Every structure is written in C-alpha cells, then in structure tokens.
Amino acid sequence: MVSHFSLLLVVVPLIAAPVVAVLPRGRLPWVAAFIVTTLCAVLAGMQLWAVLDEGAISYELGGWAPPWGIEYRIDAVNAFVALIVAAIAAITLPYALLSSEREIPEEKIPLFYSAMLLCLTGLLGITQTGDIFNVFVFLEISSLASYALISLGKQRQAFTAAYQYLIMGTIGATFYLIGVGLIYSQTGSLNMQDLATILPDVLHLNTVKTGFAFIMVGIALKLALFPLHLWLPNAYTYAPSAVTVFLAATATKVAVYVMLRILFTVFPQGFAVTTPADELFIVAGIAGIITASVNAIYQQNIKRLLAYSSVAQVGYMALGIGFASATGVTAALVHLFNHALMKGALFMAVGAIIYRIGACRMDQIHGLGRVMPWTFGAIVIGGLSLVGVPGTAGFISKWYLVVAALEQQAWISVAVILTGSLLAVVYVGKLIEALYFKPVSDAGKVVSEAPMLLLVPTWSLVFANLYFGVDTDLTLGVAEKAAAILRGMKP
Amino acid sequence: MSAETLLLTILLLPLVGAAGIIIARHNPDVREGVTLLSSALIAILVVVLAARFLDGEVFALTLIEPIPGIAIAFEIEALGMLFALIAGLLWVVTSIYSIGYMRGHNEQNQTRFFAAFAVSITATMGIAFSANLLTLFLFYELLTLSTYPLVTHAGTPEAKQGGRAYLGILLGTSIGLFLLGILVIWSLTGSVDFQAGGILSGHIDPAWAGLLYALFLFGIGKAAVMPFHRWLPAAMVAPTPVSALLHAVAVVKAGVFTLLKTTIYIFGDEFILSNDVTGGLIWVAAATILIASMVAMTQDNLKARLAYSTVSQLSYIVLGAMLASKAGLIGASMHIAMHAFAKITLFFGAGAILVASHKKRVSELNGLGRAMPVTFVAFFIGTLSIIGLPPFGGMWSKWYLALGAVETGQLLLLAVLMISSLLNIIYLLPIPIRAFFGKPESGEHYTKIAEAPKSMLLAMVITSSACIILFFYPDPFYRLAGLAAGGY
16 A cells, blocks of 8 residues: 555646646635645655655556566655655645735636646656656656746746756756666666666776766756756746745755765765766865855845855755765755755745745845844744754754764865855845844835745744754654665665 | 752743743833843752752753764753853842843833843853753854844944854854864764763874864854954943843853863863873963953943953963863862952943943043942952952952962963953053042033942942952852862
C-alpha cells in the first residue's frame, strides 16, 4: 500500500492540474488546488515515515521490472526532499489565495493554480523517480510550468524575466539531456541503481567523463550556482509573490538533490574527487557566497535582495557538496531544508508588504515595520535565521558547514562562511532599518497589518525556523541518514 | 522548590514578566507593577539560589539537544552564581530607578522598553547558568539582540547610528571570531562543556593555544577589549537606566564573565599558566586599561566619560583572567561585583542629573551639588569605590588583582594597575568636586533645580550604601570568587 503513495504523489497533482484549469472562475480552483497540495503533503509525510521505518521503497511503473521499466525508488534522501517540496506547497497555497487575487488578472487565476500544480508535479516527480531520463522529463514539466508562472507577474519585466529563465533553463536542461545521452551510449541503461553497478567499469571512457561534465553544468544552471545564476534574481523579483515563495523554497532545492544523487549514487563514491568537480564546487560556492551577498547589500528592491541572498545560500550548499564528507553532505541537506524555511518565511512577509502597498522598493517601505508589526516580526526572525543566529534553524546549518570545513582544515571556506553571515547581517540590517527607523512613508500612512490569511502561513514558517533551531530530530536525523545513504554506507 | 524548578523559574520569570508588561500596556501603573513584581521575585530567588548553592546543593538542568552531543543545558557553578546574584539584585534596584526616570523624562514607547529590559534579564541569567559554550552563545546573542531596541530607543538618526555600531561590532565579533573559537574547540575536543580544570589540555599544540585564546579575547566583543570597544560608547544613546544596568552591569559583565568562564573551564588555568598562553595577549588588556582611561579624561559628555571608564575597568577583569593565577582570578571575579555596584551608582547619578537639570556635560555641573546633594554624595561614593579606596568595596578587587600581578611576577602590570588608579582619580573625582565647590558659569544659583524623583534617589542610596557594605562584608562574593578560582 505504502508504495502506491509514491506514485500517487506524482499522479494526483498531474491529474488535478488540467481539472483545475477548466474549473469556473472564483475560488473553486483554489479550493481544489488546496486540497490536492494538502493531500500531497500528507502523502509525502507518510512516505518519509514508511521509508524511515522499513527502508527503501521500490515501485515499478506499469509492472515493468527495472532496469527496463521506469522505477520509482524512494529512500531517506528523496523522501526528505519530497516532504520539503510538498509541505512548502501546502503552506504556500493558503497564502496564494489573497496574494494572487491582488497580483494576477482574474481570468488567469484557474490557469495559475493549474500551473502551480504542474510545477509541483514536476518537482515531486524529480525527487521520486529512479531513472535519469525520467528526471529530465519532470525537470521540463516543472520548468515549463515555472516559466508560465513567472510570466504572470504584474510588471512587464516579468515577461523578460520569464524569457531569460526560459532560455537559460532550456540550455541547462539540454546540457543535462546531452549528458544523459552520452552516458546511455556507453552503458545502455538509464536506471540509477543499474547505472551505479555499470558505471565503475566504464569510468575511464572520455564519453562518460564528458557526459558527467554536461550533467553537472546542466544542473548547476538549474541550481543557480554562481556564475550560472543570472536568471534567478530577475525571475524571483518579477514573479507573483506566491510563485516566488514556492520557487525559492523548492526549485533550487530539488536541483541540489539531483546534483547529490548523480554525484554520489549514480557515479561511484569518490569519482568526483578524481575530476575537478569537487574543487569547482568549492570555488563556485566561495565566489557565489561573497559576490551574491555583496550584491544583495546594494539592492533597492527587497525581492531582488532576497534573491541574491538565495544565490549566496546555494553557495553554502555547494560548499557542503564540495567537501564530499559525511558532515559536508549532511550540512548541505540540512541547509536545503532550513533555507526553504527561511526564504519561504521572508518572501511571504515581503509578499504581505506588496499586498498592502503594491511595491517593495527600499524607499517605499519606510516605517512600515511600525504599522505592520507581525509582518515586521516575521522579517526580523527570518532575517536572523538567514544570518545564522543561535536558536534559529540557520544556526544549525552554519554550525555543520563550519564543522565540515574545519574537518578538512579548509580555513578559507571557514572564513568565507562566517564572512557570508556577517554580510547577511548587513543586508538584513539594512532592511530592518528601512522598515523601522525611517519615518513612515506616505504609502505606509494608510495601510494596516496584513490579513490573517497571509500572516498565518508566514508565521507557521517563522515558527518552523525557531522550532528547527532547537529540535533537530527531523532535520539532522534524516539528513544524517540521507548523507549516509548517498555516500554508500549503511545508515 | 526543587533545584530544577528554581533554576527554570529564574530563567523564565523575566519572560513571563515581559509578556505581562505587554498585556498591561494600556495601564502604565499595572505595567510597572509587573516590572517591580517580577524583578523583586527574581532578586529573592537568586538570593535563595545562592544560599542553597553555598550549602552545597547541585543545580543542573538539560533541556534539549539541538546538535548531537551538545545540549541546551544549565549548571550552576560559583562564577555563574556570582554573576546571576549581581544581575538579579541590581535589576530590582534599576526597576525602581527606571520607573522614575522614564516618567520623569517623558520617554516614548515605555512598554517596549520594559519588555525588552525583561528579556535582557532572561538572556543574562541564561549566560550565567549555561553549562556549555553553545548554550552560552545562544543567550549571548539573545542579549545582543534584546538590548538593540533599548539602545535605539530614541529612534533618532543618532540612535540608529549608535545601534549600527552596537549590532555591527557585537554580532561581527561574535559570529566572526567567538563562534569560530567555539567551533574550533568542538572540532578539537568533541566537547564544549564547561569542566573544572578545562577541556583543552592535551588536545592542542600549546603554540596555537594563544591564537585560539585570541579568538575568544577579541570575539567576546562584550568584554570591550580594544580595538572592539567602540560599541560601548555608541550604546550610550540609550536611556540612562539601560546604560546603568545593561551597559555597566549585565551586557559588559556578560562579556568578561564569558571570558573568565572560558579561561577557567575551557582552557583551564593550569594549562594557561604552564604554557604561557596569554603571555603576549595580556598587554592588550593592559593597553586597553590605560588608553581607555586617557580617552575618558578627554570626554566632556558625562555618560561617554563613564563609558570609557567602563572600558578601562572591564580590562581589569580581562587582565585578571589572563593572569590565570589564583589571586588574579579571585580579583577578576570580585571586580565583576564591585565594579557593578560602583558603576551603576555613577550611571544612576548621571541619569538623575539629566532628569532634574537636563545637563549632560561635565563642564556644566559646576555648583549643582548644592541643589542635588543626595545624588552627588552617592556619585562621590561610587567614584571612590571605582578608584579603589577604603572603606569601599572596590578596594578588595583591586587588592587581589594587584596581588595576582605580584604573584606571577608581572611587576610592570602592577605598575599599570597603579597608574590606572591615578588616572581614575583624575577623570572621576573632578565631577563631584565641580558639583560641590565649583561656581556656576553664569554666576546664577540653582534655585529651580531640585533632586530627581524619589524612586531614583532611593535606587542611588541603595547602590551607594552597597559599595560601603561590601567593604565590610564582601564575604558572599568573596566565597563565590574563591570557589570559582578553585579554592581560596
């Protein structure tokens, strides 16, 4: 029975998406989408529970045995990521109701929820499948849906942003596909488990090495790893608020997961170390953390500020991947989870500001912290988590990252991680000063606190930030197990 | 009350108080009642706790384990008890004082003020009772953050500027250096627990230990060792009760306390002495003592002068910690207490002057002593205690610190301490002297100015009498300091 959950997790939103699209206008599409995402979150939770209890689940699609048929293979790693994606979707949906009514033309609302569900289908599909070609298929589903979602943004720049993302995303997906093709040509297999047994014999072939390189670059693009991040700031800035929340908290996370999977499960343990990949991760991570954080400081648009911060956070995860140690991978996975929480909360709070004043430039939000205290509180706590203040989820990530770096005596990385935190103090501080110390702007004089329907989802993520800062059984426990599986060890 | 409950009550009570303050925000009298009640309860509870601790009872409490191997845990040892005792006793005095001050000075946002104040006390207690570096770090940062709204209370550009320096330096040093130090210790030893005798011995090449110690010395920005002292004068934009309790007692003492605690329970005094870990670094403290005193002489703003005096006095404690000898550690621990009572009196005085006469500058104080005799007599007593003259408590700590310098053969440091005492006389004593014997510049007599509100006077009388009592009866603090230093 449990194994059917794994399939349902992908099929339910997939079937629901076209249904939602044809539902009449009004709030009915939202209701349907809300039910579906909540169901997905429950299913993902049960799946993770089952995996932790009974070990990996294998589901053969259409009864075709792997490696010929497509296999869904769920272990602690993807069950964990699937739960993050589904849970964030379920929290975003209630938030989306009011936020999208304000930001999206009424006639497009059903399509909006439909695209949202398709995007969710794609992201969940990527995490569930055990087939590298199938990953590509779901990657495209999620990407196409997100291009559409971004283009729904109110400002005209949303089109350029979506187009830019479309081009870059397609290049990334194509690179990935080329890599898959090259590997298929030498191994004759697409199943991850199967590849793991075949690949060690053919690693010396240049075709395989080239395939590896293509896949890495392709995913790095989807991951927005510096310097392939250029699509991200625009996409996050101009997308509707609910879309930004959802994408920022899930899309790059799923890409990190694929990266880990390919690096550690599909290719044999230690292969990356023989290539320049691991050094490149560290270099790109370091460069990303510093440049993106510095960039964030100078942004005038809050969403763009947070978007640059996201690029920096991807850098932290890249560092964890580059260390390739148990602690490093654990750190990357924990940060994946925690970053979803903090960015989710922050983008939601910013969305609440947009809901009230219709803008989010630094000079327009002056003094809003005093008229919107709950929204302000969410930004403060989310910001502290971003900085990595103890007692918040962000601290746990930072702790593990630095410990991983210290293990390898990587002093430069240690310095960079801590510097990154300090730069976060600067940009978060800037935000808080604008919200609190500046005299209330004209726009701020007429507004009041955001409605409950926006505040409740925001604060549930804020509480999650605090909760997972002290109780880490779920995050650390699962991440450690997942890291052990990825590194080919018995958990 | 069981040991655990008592501990938890002291940690949570101020938070409950903060919640009560917010709930009662529309009724100032009830709100201030909540403040007084919770601070009075805390004072009673810490005294009970100290008595039971000195009777040999053990207090320990583990809450949760966020990182495998490191728990949020509390345990009381002598040094923490000493710190908690001071903070707990002085909070109630400050509460009495702040009510008079905030009302007399017609401050804005009083609810936020009293609530943030209460949260700061929880943070302080958390620091005092933490059983490991992680717990301590958690509350250390909480203290920084909860005092930020107090520093920026006025909401003016000047306050914002001060707040920036405050948060920038304190968070910068703590994340950049202090946290790094904790992580290095964790990766070296696999533990961050405070243990008698330290945990570092045998895990680190002594040659590197000095560098690691420097991470703590500079990383604990609250100890205000130069060059990371700028936040303290910057914090003086806060209302005076904040400067008095937090920036003369809780926050800065949290800094030196953390350093002392790390010295004794992480590095271990034996380890430091036998490997000469702090040999070079001790001069940083010595330099801070002298330079800050000299800067204090140039400050005309009364609170700024007191702030630099605090910077200087804090480094006495840092110096004592780094001497790492018995007398040095006792002196340092005693100075936490003695300086607290004396300095808070001085700040109370500064606040009273501000409320009664709206004067902030030393040069404007001529002749004010006759209009405000109680304030200036209290101020005078605080001054003498800081200088270290008998019969005032400040004498004892200086005595032991000097003894520590002699004990370790550091005669040059003894000279630093002596010179600094002279400098104290030069920059502090003129203040009450001007007030009592100076002639007002305009030749007028202060007829319109009377003493500050009664609650403020009461607070000053309490703390200045404490300075005298502590000379004759330093026993509780002396016993705790002795225990912390590992025997008398």
